[in-house]
Amino acid sequence: MKIIKKFFSLVLAFSFMLTAMPVQAENADELPTPETKVFVWGKVEAVGTNRIQIINSTEAGNDCILNIGEDTVIIDALTGDPVELTSLKRLDRIAAYVSPIMTKSLPPITNASVVFVNVDKDYRVPRYIKAGEIIETEDEFVRVLSADQTLIATFMKEDTELFAYKTKNILGLDDIHQNDEFIVWYEVEMLSMPGQAVMVKAMKLPEKKQGWHLENDSWYYYRDGIKVIETWIASTGGRWYYVGIDGKMAVNTEVDGCAIDADGVYHSTAE
Structure with missing residues (x-):
C-alpha cells in the first residue's frame, strides 16, 4: 500500500509536466535499432541446440522458432533467477520478447532477447524495457521513459529492489542510464499515454554486442x-x-x- 500511495503522488505531480534493399544508412554501426520487441507466448513444442520451438498463442495455430544466442536472457518469471535452456521440457509454458524481424520460413524464425519460464496459465510475466530517456532524477527516485515510449518507469531509492542479472548485486539509482535494459516488476500501471508505474523490482541486464x-x-x-x-x-x-x-x-x-x-x-x- 505504501508504494501505491507514493506512485499516485508521483503521477499527480508529474502529470503537470506532460504535454529490393532497406533504407540506406551512412555507417553500419549507426543503423537504426528497432526499439520495439515483439511479445510472444505459448507452450514448448521442442528444444534443440540454441533453439526453442513454441506453439505460439499470440496467433492461433502459428508455431514460432526462437533462436537462443549467448546474450539471450532466460529467467524464472517469478524470481528473476537464471535458467538453463536444457531444463525446458515439452509443453512448458514460456513467454519471450523477440526481434520484430522474422524469417519467411514456416515456422518463422526470430531471435529471442528475453525468455521467461515458470509462467502461470495466464502468461503474466515481468516486462522488458529499454531506458530511452532519463526524464527526472532526484535523491529519492529516478523516472525513465522507455525507448518505445509506452511506459514511464519510476525507480524508488527505498521501495525498488534494483539488482544486476545473474550476480544479483544490489544497485543504486546512479546505476540507471540511458539505453540500459531492464526486466521490471510492478503492481499498478496508470492508464495514461504513456503508462506510468513505480517499479517494485528491477533487474538490470548486461551490455550487449553491437x-x-x-x-x-x-x-x-x-x-x-x-x-x-x-x-x-x-x-x-x-x-x-x-x-x-x-x-x-x-x-x-x-x-x-x-x-x-x-x-x-x-x-x-x-x-
Whole structure:
C-alpha cells in the first residue's frame, strides 16, 4: 500500500509536466535499432541446440522458432533467477520478447532477447524495457521513459529492489542510464499515454554486442546483442553486405540477383 500511495503522488505531480534493399544508412554501426520487441507466448513444442520451438498463442495455430544466442536472457518469471535452456521440457509454458524481424520460413524464425519460464496459465510475466530517456532524477527516485515510449518507469531509492542479472548485486539509482535494459516488476500501471508505474523490482541486464563481430572465421552483425538475419546492411562509402538466415555475412554468392564478392561486398546485378 505504501508504494501505491507514493506512485499516485508521483503521477499527480508529474502529470503537470506532460504535454529490393532497406533504407540506406551512412555507417553500419549507426543503423537504426528497432526499439520495439515483439511479445510472444505459448507452450514448448521442442528444444534443440540454441533453439526453442513454441506453439505460439499470440496467433492461433502459428508455431514460432526462437533462436537462443549467448546474450539471450532466460529467467524464472517469478524470481528473476537464471535458467538453463536444457531444463525446458515439452509443453512448458514460456513467454519471450523477440526481434520484430522474422524469417519467411514456416515456422518463422526470430531471435529471442528475453525468455521467461515458470509462467502461470495466464502468461503474466515481468516486462522488458529499454531506458530511452532519463526524464527526472532526484535523491529519492529516478523516472525513465522507455525507448518505445509506452511506459514511464519510476525507480524508488527505498521501495525498488534494483539488482544486476545473474550476480544479483544490489544497485543504486546512479546505476540507471540511458539505453540500459531492464526486466521490471510492478503492481499498478496508470492508464495514461504513456503508462506510468513505480517499479517494485528491477533487474538490470548486461551490455550487449553491437556491430560486426568475427566468429569462427565468419562475420556476424549484432544489434542490441541479437544477430541480424536475412537482411542487407549498409556501410561507410555505400558498400552493401548481406547476412543470411544463419546470421553469417554472405560471400562469393548471389542474393536477390545481386552479385557478392569474396569480401562480402555487393557490386552489381548478377549476369
